[in-house]
Amino acid sequence: MQPRTQEFSKLAARALGDTQVQKALLGLQTGFDQARQRAILELTPEAWDRLRDRAREIRRHTLERLDYYVGLLADNVVRNGGAVHFARDAHEAAQIVLDIARRNGVKLAVKGKSMVSEEMALNHLLAANGVEALETDLGEYIIQLAGETPFHIVAPAIHKSQEEVAELFARKLGTPEGADAEALTRIARETLRQKFLQAGMGISGVNFAIAETGTVCIVTNEGNGRMSTSLPPIHVALMGMEKVTPALEDLGVFYRLLPRAATGQRATSYFTLVSGPRRNEDEDGPEQFHLVMMDNGRSRLLADPELREALFCIRCGACLNACPVYRKVGGHAYGWVYPGPIGAVVTPAMVGLPKAVALPFASTLCGACREVCPVKINIPRMLLKLRADAVEGAPGQRKASWYEGLTFRAWGRLMRSERTLARARGVAVFLQRPFSRDGWLQKMPLPLFYRWTRGRDFPTLARRSFHELWEDELRTSSPQVPPLR
Amino acid sequence: MVRASLFATCLVDQFFPQVGVSTVNLLRRLEVQVDFPVGQTCCGQPAFNSGYRSHALPLALRWLDLFQDSEYVVVPSGSCAAMLKVYTPELLKDNPKDAQRAVELARRTYELSQFLVDVLKVTDVGASYPARITYHASCHLLRELGVSSQPLALLRGVRGAEFAPMEAATECCGFGGTFAVKYADISTAILAGKLRAIEVTEAEAVVACDMGCLMHMGGAMRRRGMKTRPMHLACSHVPKSSPS
Amino acid sequence: MKREEFLSAVRTALGGGADAPIPEYLPMMLRPADQRQKVVTIEARARARRSQLIVRLADMAARQGWKAYRAASPEDGMAYVVALAKEKGARSAVRSGHEVFQRLPLDAALRGQGVQVMPVALGPGVTREQLREAMARADLGITGADYAIAETGSVALLPRQGVSRLVSLLPPVHVAIVEAHQVYETLDDLWALRRMAFLEGNGDMGSYLSLISGPSRTADIEQTLVVGVHGPLEAHMVIMV
Numbered sequence: 016m017q018p019r020t021q022e023f024s025k026l027a028a029r030a031l032g033d034t035q036v037q038k039a040l041l042g043l044q045t046g047f048d049q050a051r052q053r054a055i056l057e058l059t060p061e062a063w064d065r066l067r068d069r070a071r072e073i074r075r076h077t078l079e080r081l082d083y084y085v086g087l088l089a090d091n092v093v094r095n096g097g098a099v100h101f102a103r104d105a106h107e108a109a110q111i112v113l114d115i116a117r118r119n120g121v122k123l124a125v126k127g128k129s130m131v132s133e134e135m136a137l138n139h140l141l142a143a144n145g146v147e148a149l150e151t152d153l154g155e156y157i158i159q160l161a162g163e164t165p166f167h168i169v170a171p172a173i174h175k176s177q178e179e180v181a182e183l184f185a186r187k188l189g190t191p192e193g194a195d196a197e198a199l200t201r202i203a204r205e206t207l208r209q210k211f212l213q214a215g216m217g218i219s220g221v222n223f224a225i226a227e228t229g230t231v232c233i234v235t236n237e238g239n240g241r242m243s244t245s246l247p248p249i250h251v252a253l254m255g256m257e258k259v260t261p262a263l264e265d266l267g268v269f270y271r272l273l274p275r276a277a278t279g280q281r282a283t284s285y286f287t288l289v290s291g292p293r294r295n296e297d298e299d300g301p302e303q304f305h306l307v308m309m310d311n312g313r314s315r316l317l318a319d320p321e322l323r324e325a326l327f328c329i330r331c332g333a334c335l336n337a338c339p340v341y342r343k344v345g346g347h348a349y350g351w352v353y354p355g356p357i358g359a360v361v362t363p364a365m366v367g368l369p370k371a372v373a374l375p376f377a378s379t380l381c382g383a384c385r386e387v388c389p390v391k392i393n394i395p396r397m398l399l400k401l402r403a404d405a406v407e408g409a410p411g412q413r414k415a416s417w418y419e420g421l422t423f424r425a426w427g428r429l430m431r432s433e434r435t436l437a438r439a440r441g442v443a444v445f446l447q448r449p450f451s452r453d454g455w456l457q458k459m460p461l462p463l464f465y466r467w468t469r470g471r472d473f474p475t476l477a478r479r480s481f482h483e484l485w486e487d488e489l490r491t492s493s494p495q496v497p498p499l500r
Numbered sequence: 501m502v503r504a505s506l507f508a509t510c511l512v513d514q515f516f517p518q519v520g521v522s523t524v525n526l527l528r529r530l531e532v533q534v535d536f537p538v539g540q541t542c543c544g545q546p547a548f549n550s551g552y553r554s555h556a557l558p559l560a561l562r563w564l565d566l567f568q569d570s571e572y573v574v575v576p577s578g579s580c581a582a583m584l585k586v587y588t589p590e591l592l593k594d595n596p597k598d599a600q601r602a603v604e605l606a607r608r609t610y611e612l613s614q615f616l617v618d619v620l621k622v623t624d625v626g627a628s629y630p631a632r633i634t635y636h637a638s639c640h641l642l643r644e645l646g647v648s649s650q651p652l653a654l655l656r657g658v659r660g661a662e663f664a665p666m667e668a669a670t671e672c673c674g675f676g677g678t679f680a681v682k683y684a685d686i687s688t689a690i691l692a693g694k695l696r697a698i699e700v701t702e703a704e705a706v707v708a709c710d711m712g713c714l715m716h717m718g719g720a721m722r723r724r725g726m727k728t729r730p731m732h733l734a735c736s737h738v739p740k741s742s743p744s
Numbered sequence: 745m746k747r748e749e750f751l752s753a754v755r756t757a758l759g760g761g762a763d764a765p766i767p768e769y770l771p772m773m774l775r776p777a778d779q780r781q782k783v784v785t786i787e788a789r790a791r792a793r794r795s796q797l798i799v800r801l802a803d804m805a806a807r808q809g810w811k812a813y814r815a816a817s818p819e820d821g822m823a824y825v826v827a828l829a830k831e832k833g834a835r836s837a838v839r840s841g842h843e844v845f846q847r848l849p850l851d852a853a854l855r856g857q858g859v860q861v862m863p864v865a866l867g868p869g870v871t872r873e874q875l876r877e878a879m880a881r882a883d884l885g886i887t888g889a890d891y892a893i894a895e896t897g898s899v900a901l902l903p904r905q906g907v908s909r910l911v912s913l914l915p916p917v918h919v920a921i922v923e924a925h926q927v928y929e930t931l932d933d934l935w936a937l938r939r940m941a942f943l944e945g946n947g948d949m950g951s952y953l954s955l956i957s958g959p960s961r962t963a964d965i966e967q968t969l970v971v972g973v974h975g976p977l978e979a980h981m982v983i984m985v
Contacts, residue, residue, distance in 0.1 A: 024683070031689050039966070046967040080767040082754040089747060094947060101750035153973060154964035170964060177966050196968040204974055211974070212880065227772050228942050228949060238913060238960035238975025244952075245909040246876075256754070262771040263939045267932040278963070282808065282896035284975065286955035293951050298866060298875065298908040300951055310753065318757035339672040339690045340683075377683060379676025379690070380549060382643030399549065399587075406551030415551065423547055427555035430510070430541040431562070440514065455722055466681050470688035471719030474515045481508045481517035485536045489524050 018366040019350035023373035027344040039174045040342050047170070048336040050279025051387065058275065070268050070390045074327040077260055078317065084226045084259045085308065091229025095291025097304035105365075108309040109135040112218065112251055115305055116146045119249055121215035125207070127233065127240040128152040129220030130330060131253045133165060133352040134311055134365065137218070148218070151207050151239035153200060160187045166346035168332035168353065169277045174345055207239070217243030217301065221254035222329070223269055224306075227262050230290040231306065234273055236283045244289055250301040252289065256308045257317075257326040269329060276331035276389035312365035321400045325360045327390040334384035334394060340377055349374060356384035356394045363401055369414040375401035422463065433482065444476050451475045502620065503533045505570035507563070507609070509580045510542035511711040519711060522734040523576045523612060530620055537566040543575075544591075545583040550678050553591060560588045564601050572619065573609040576734050578641025578710045579677075581611035586644050611641060613709055613733055617650035623657045627737040630660030634703035634728075636694070636717070637670045638710040651709055651733055658736060664701035668693075675716035691720050698728055705731040776943045783940045786933045797894045797927045798983055804897030809958035809971060810981045812897070821982045822853045825886065825919055828980060829859050832917060834883035836860040841906025842888025844921050844984075850886065859884070864908040876910065885915035885976070889922045891937065892983070895930045898957040899981060902950050909952060918976040920956070922983045 019026065030036050055063045077084055089099040102108035112135075116124060124141060126132065126148055138159070141148040150159040154171035158164065160183055165171035172180070177196050185192045190202050219240055223232040231252045233240040244250050260269065274280040293300025316322045335341045335355035346354035351362050351371070359374035375398045384394040406415040429436045450456050455472040459465055467473050479487070504527060508520045520536075527534045543563065544556030563584060567573050575581040589602040616622055635655060641647045648670075655663055674680070674690025681687075694717060698706050706721075706728055708714050718730030755762060774782065790797060798814065805812040815821030829837065837859050839845060851861045862878050879885065887907070891900040899920045903909040912918045928934060934955075942949040960975030971977065 027683070027686055031685060042967055046963075076767065076769065079758070080760075080764065082751045082758065082760070082762075083764070083767055085754060086747075086751055091947070095951070099747070101745045101747050103745045103750065103753070107745060151974065152964070153962045157964065170967070172964055173967065175965070177968070180965050196965040197970045199965060200962060200970040200973055204972070207974065208880075212876075228939075228947075230949075236960065237962050237973035239973070241909070241913050241954060242974050245913065261769045263935045263942070264771040264932065266935050267930075270931060281804075282898060282955070282957040284809075284956065284958045284960050286957070288953040288955075290949060290951055290953075294904070294948075296905040297903060297951055298864060298905065299872060300903065300909055308750070310750065314753050314757035317754065318759075339674060340686060343686055343689045376550075376679070377686070379639070379672050379674060379679050379687075381639035381672035381676070383639075383672065386643060399551075402549070402551035403553050404551075407554060419550070420552075423550065423552045423555050427547060427552070427558070430544075430555075431558050433539045433541055436541060455719070457723075463681050466684035467719075469684055470691075470723065471716065472722045473719055474715055476514055477517045479517065481513040481520040481536075482538065484517050484521060485524075485538070489521065489536070 020371040027348040030345045043336045054275040054279040087226040095229045097291040100307045102309045105135040105311045109140045123214045124148045124216040125214040125243045127219040127243045211242045214247040216249045217247040224259045233287040249303040251305045272389040276333040315364045333387040337383040337387040360397045368412045372405045372414040504572040504574045506536045507575045509577045519732040543580040543583040574615045576612045578638040582640040582644035613650040623653040628659040631704040632662045634664045634666045634701040636708040638713045667697045709733045800894040805981045808897040812981045836882045837884035838882040839886035840911045844888040879910045879914045882915040885911040886919045892922045892927045901954045903952040917978045919980045
């Protein structure tokens with residue numbers, strides 16, 4: 016997938032004008048976000064907070080020695096009879112999967128949900144080389160049929176209406192029109208069931224990987240994760256290297272956090288732990304197990320003490336549901352795999368800050384993301400750091416508009432001297448007079464400000480500043496009413 | 501007697517000086533000795549939040565110098581108080597001496613409602629405002645400073661005021677400082693939801709502790725001809741007998 | 745990319761060298777004897793609270809979308825399954841080789857109702873393909889349980905010899921027979937028990953674990969909950985009290 020991160024404004028405008036997308040986004044608030052809140056209440060907010068703190072401790076510890084735990088995981092996967100592959104970037108990772116498919120003459124691969132595979136644009140590479148890769152998560156299946164990218168980390172097709180999906184299925188699969196969600200789900204079940212049975216390879220993501228036992232853990236509701244790891248003769252699991260956690264016991268923390276934060280569930284229908292290929296005596300299961308561990312910019316986040324926390328992320332999508340900006344522009348506006356607040360932090364590390372510079376600025380810094388994050392990632396602070404990197408950082412990182420730079424230089428000069436400020440103010444008060452309507456400006460034909468006045472009036476400068484009022488009246492005056500006590 | 505220095509903020513100084521006047525009157529009525537260090541301009545937040553830390557830095561130092569002898573610093577803005585209390589010490593981290601001064605001054609710096617309730621321990625300031633009001637919880641006040649109950653306690657103490665809670669009062673209004681200009685259409689799209697929530701309350705005034713949010717909401721309410729007007733907490737606490 | 749190259753890039757990012765000491769992480773430091781002690785405590789607590797745990801399991805299972813049934817006796821449990829098969833018009837069932845079926849003559853009971861029952865186990869003349877085909881056709885998939893977790897209303901299955909991954913997955917209806925001694929309180933208990941198995945198995949705890957907490961489901965279209973996607977459309981938990 017080519018990043019479209021530079022088109023943020025255009026894509027956002029498109030989403031703002033799309034009534035179906037707006038309707039779907041409203042639904043995320045009443046759906047996922049409220050479900051999350053209910054789940055926390057059921058567990059008790061105190062217990063929830065303890066889990067979050069514990070999760071942070073585990074993540075911090077793990078990342079501090081990520082080299083050790085990645086190595087340990089690899090050793091133990093091999094001991095379980097699996098193969099481990101290391102990929103510096105997404106391209107290399109995709110190539111590894113293709114090689115496995117080729118070596119084994121695979122023609123059809125069934126895929127469980129994997130955001131890492133989106134980073135790799137894996138489906139395209141496989142298809143271009145004669146391997147059909149079929150998404151089996153219902154949401155992913157829908158967007159694959161539609162030729163789109165995920166709109167949301169946990170609900171990729173949430174932007175589509177039932178009618179749109181029905182129309183898509185009718186067009187692509189020849190099924191009856193006007194089917195409802197249940198009928199559409201059954202259609203996907205029937206269609207994909209055959210594919211599961213025929214596939215030569217199953218591809219899955221990884222939610223957590225246990226270093227000590229060499230186990231990858233997959234969280235699903237639909238059962239496609241179990242299918243793709245049980246039926247095909249080869250299972251390939253794809254993971255970002257930060258997904259490793261030391262011990263099985265850590266699941267007591269993470270598997271309590273993830274379902275609740277993502278969909279408000281106490282537990283998902285399925286939680287699948289895979290420790291290598293099937294043993295000889297097993298009744299079924301794949302003969303080969305491959306784990307592909309990918310860096311793809313993660314070591315960049317790791318190296319920056321102010322951004323490392325972004326690797327705490329467990330990909331629940333809660334920050335998307337809570338973000339006022341995501342709730343308006345949706346997932347496609349962000350132009351790459353990871354949307355929303357966490358996307359604005361990790362995308363620059365993966366595609367380069369200059370290309371993705373719009374994202375860290377596309378935030379009101381309201382802090383709702385940090386508030387809902389199950390691992391309390393301080394996203395606003397990282398957005399601020401990325402903004403500073405973009406403006407004043409290393410030359411290769413910088414991507415600021417000269418125009419904005421000039422504006423801030425002028426602003427800085429004004430603010431550094433109250434005298435200059437007072438003089439400039441005098442001029443501005445005079446100039447604004449003809450445009451003022453009861454203390455408000457309706458149109459400001461000035462650069463930057465015209466944007467403000469497109470949807471809002473702008474206040475005029477007060478006739479006298481507070482400085483003046485203080486000097487003239489307040490400094491020496493006594494309270495205008497007698498004191499209370 | 502408690503002494504407090506007012507950090508008025510640039511928006512109040514330039515656009516909404518009446519908020520400063522109300523703040524001073526309110527504090528004096530509570531027997532606080534108020535001073536206003538002349539020469540203060542801005543906390544630096546617009547530059548800091550836009551990545552121009554080098555332009556924010558001199559303003560941080562200015563705050564340190566102008567307020568170094570203050571017993572308390574009172575700021576009638578959640579986001580400016582957050583800039584001073586939370587981010588300024590970090591901004592100055594390359595110079596440990598300044599950073600340390602900032603940490604100490606940050607400890608004595610309070611947002612207005614926080615100062616009234618947590619320091620002065622008052623919730624009833626004898627204010628009277630016979631109207632239907634609602635409250636918007638500004639994001640930085642709420643999530644950077646953790647101030648949630650104080651403004652509500654103060655509003656409960658206003659005589660004659662009928663409080664109409666706003667749906668999703670803690671959700672962002674879409675202002676976000678320079679975001680409101682940079683991504684103006686997204687900003688106003690977020691604001692639309694907030695305005696609907698305000699409309700439902702049928703309040704005469706929407707009260708908040710931050711002129712940034714209020715300028716943004718107020719500008720749109722005016723554009724749309726809504727009857728509700730924006731009001732800073734300090735102004736909803738103007739004593740009855742004082743001229744408005 | 746070579747493993748060493750990859751790890752050295754990570755080390756560089758961390759600013760550390762290859763000679764850093766092995767980090768200490770408490771849950772990994774428990775030796776077999778300590779882990780055993782932990783498991784003994786868990787077992788004792790579960791035994792002491794079993795009847796409450798069973799009530800909680802049934803309650804949470806129902807909330808998770810299982811049809812949960814507390815069977816007063818083995819006969820009662822079998823009657824439930826037979827009635828279910830009848831209600832579904834089931835003609836064929838597959839079942840796992842869990843130990844419980846040696847005690848519970850469920851095959852006979854179902855066959856008595858004209859339901860064909862196939863135990864899923866490789867054997868002379870039985871290939872994986874045949875088993876898979878039978879499972880894909882079956883109306884009912886019946887398994888025991890290896891653990892049941894009250895906290896989340898879950899059944900944990902450990903696929904192995906005699907326990908297929910697919911019996912609980914391919915048929916449209918899954919029935920899990922849970923015995924009282926398999927019921928534990930929390931997920932933490934499960935992970936501790938599995939780590940014990942890992943240590944006792946010399947670093948092998950088996951290839952797979954399925955934690956099942958209800959029927960398969962999705963909300964991918966307009967957040968409308970639809971039960972029954974790729975896995976079972978219905979999941980029944982029969983708890984032998």
